[in-house]
Amino acid sequence: MGRSKPRPIMVLIVGLTGAGKTTFTRLASGRKDLKVGDGIDPCTQDPVAVRFDLDGRPVVLIDTPGFDDISRTDVEILEDIAKWLVKQGFSKRQPLDGMILLYPILFDFDSSLEKRRTRILQKILGKNAYRRVVVATTMWGSLINEKEVEQDIDMRWKQQGGVWDEFRQGNALLTKHFNTEASAQRILRAVIKASDEAERAKVLIQEELGRKNIRFAETSLGEELECFLQQDITVIHNLLLNHRDERPPEEYRTSNKLKERKEWYRWDAERQELTKNLELRQKQLKRLNSFFFLKFKLLRFWSKLFS
Structure with a gap:
């Protein structure tokens, strides 16, 4: 009887827009036909899986939408990733083995978006999975x-309480990617090696969702997302109050002077945009607090994540 085919090595790739996720996938896989831009669909924002062999082992790289998407909240992005993985069957008998975070050094490392994304990943994984x-x-x-x-970069990596502090303490690996095939495959091999050597430990979200009658909003991740949404709502609400105080005179709306009419419509466009953003966050906060209906699917997915 022949040897059974080894299961695929599943690796998640995350990063800000422009970090080079699709380029990394093309280099690691040797798929020169995979064009930059062939990754995340700008309409659906679904993850994309690329399958190939590395050192005789089947590998699947999963490119995901970044948490810096200004058109959607982190709640929507997380839900879409979870649903997609469940739909594709990655939650059944194919656990994820590791995660690659791409950080472009020319971007602002102190941005609130980066800190938010990193904190979300930490709440998903828990300390036991950082080594992968x-x-x-x-x-x-x-x-x-x-x-x-x-x-x-070295200072930021070692900074206590910094963006990467928990990853560093949990034995995550910091390395350079030189935008070559050899560099991408070296990084991927490091993830595979770490997965092969790591203990079969549950991740934080799996442990929490396994508790009886707990809602998604009550998990560490859910609480973190709720905190972010509450912060956004407070900030936007205050901006609306300040914006209301800057309202031009009502007669500017129909003024014969172009400059005055432009001032009114500029103010009104800003008001509508702020109102839209406020309503979006309020909708997502309500959605988060009623996120119980996805618990079973999420549990199936996260129960296999790094397990």
Whole structure:
């Protein structure tokens, strides 16, 4: 009887827009036909799975939408990723083995979006899974003074209480990606090696959803998302109040002077945009608090994640 075919190595790739996720996938897989832009569909924002063999082992790289998407909240993105993985069958008998976080060094490392995304990932994984995470910095070929940036990255990695502090303490790996096939495959091999050596430990979200009668909003991840949404609602509400105080005179709406009419419609367009953003966050907060209907599917998915 022949040997059974090894199960695929499942690796999730996350990163901000422009971090180079699709390029990384093309390089790691050797798929030169995979064009940049062939990854995340801008309409559906569904994850995309690319299958190939590395060192004789089947590998699946899963490219995901970034948490910095200004058109959707983190709740929507998380739900879409979970639903897609369940639909594709990755939650049944094919656990995820690791995660690659791509960080472009030319982007602002202190941005609130980056901190928010990193905190969300930490709430999903829990400390036991950090050893199977690789933080790969990108865009090194665009630098003039590489040494200075290296020192800055190293300082940020070692900074207590910083963006990457929990990952570092949990034995995640920080490395450079040089935008070559050899570099991408080296990083992927590091994830595979870490997965092969790691203990079969549950991740945080799995442990929490396994408790009887707990709602998604009561998990560490749910509470984190609720906190972010509440913060957004407060900020936007205050902006609306300040914006209301700057309202132009009513007669500007139908004024014969173009400058005055432009001032009114500019103010009104800003008001409508702020109102739209406020209503979106309020809708997502309500949705988060009634997120119980997805618990079973989420449990099936997260019960296999890094397990």
